[in-house]
Amino acid sequence: xxxDFLKKCEAIVGAPFVLTSEEDxxxxxxxxxxxxxxxxxxxxxxxxxxxxxxxxxxSETKTSVIPSGGxxxxxxxxxxxxxxxxxxxxRLNRVDPVDRLGRTVxxxxxxxxxxVHEHCEKxxxxxxxxxxxxxxxxxxxxxxxxxxxxxxxxxxxxxxxxSAIQAVxxxxxxxxxxxxxxxxxxxxxxxxxxxxxxxxxxxxTEATLKLCPPPIHSRVFL
Numbered sequence: 001x002x003x004d005f006l007k008k009c010e011a012i013v014g015a016p017f018v019l020t021s022e023e024d025x026x027x028x029x030x031x032x033x034x035x036x037x038x039x040x041x042x043x044x045x046x047x048x049x050x051x052x053x054x055x056x057x058x059s060e061t062k063t064s065v066i067p068s069g070g071x072x073x074x075x076x077x078x079x080x081x082x083x084x085x086x087x088x089x090x091r092l093n094r095v096d097p098v099d100r101l102g103r104t105v106x107x108x109x110x111x112x113x114x115x116v117h118e119h120c121e122k123x124x125x126x127x128x129x130x131x132x133x134x135x136x137x138x139x140x141x142x143x144x145x146x147x148x149x150x151x152x153x154x155x156x157x158x159x160x161x162x163s164a165i166q167a168v169x170x171x172x173x174x175x176x177x178x179x180x181x182x183x184x185x186x187x188x189x190x191x192x193x194x195x196x197x198x199x200x201x202x203x204x205t206e207a208t209l210k211l212c213p214p215p216i217h218s219r220v221f222l
Contacts, residue, residue, distance in 0.1 A: 001083065159196065
């Protein structure tokens with residue numbers, strides 16, 4: 001990627017968080033399918049504002065960008081085949097206190113699935129989407145791919161367990177969808193449109209997740 005573009009990225013997120021080594025560009029440019037891919041560079045923002053500024057910069061310079069989370073997918077969805085910029089949100093990993101009355105929790109996209117589970121266990125609640133890769137997979141990726149996981153027969157897909165989303169458009173505009181409301185009949189359901197869109201419409205930065213009590217007993221059968 002052009003030096004002046006990378007310098008502008010460094011001015012936004014800090015030089016240590018713009019990665020250009022061969023190893024980093026390969027690691028962040030492919031998922032667990034190991035489909036060959038290599039990012040042109042990797043940027044790790046630490047705030048929604050920085051995500052907004054990076055996407056606005058990419059839009060202005062016509063630079064292709066791929067959201068790259070835990071990279072645990074098995075569909076090649078984040079494979080960088082044309083030296084795209086890999087936007088990794090692992091530094092956006094805040095998990096807010098659980099709302100016990102509403103049975104929800106607000107989390108940032110870089111929080112891991114397991115981290116959210118452990119956080120909610122203290123209140124005897126859980127986000128029921130569970131994955132073999134939960135220690136590495138991130139909430140933003142779970143939602144952008146509409147993950148199913150190992151409990152999908154009982155609890156359904158990830159889209160059933162989200163009540164609000166914050167996302168950033170390529171223009172840099174930050175949008176808030178649904179505000180955590182259960183009842184909302186105001187036009188198109190843009191929240192559900194973003195879930196499963198795999199970063200093609202916007203970059204998910206935060207979400208309010210619906211929680212439920214964990215199962216009292218569990219069994220595994222083959």
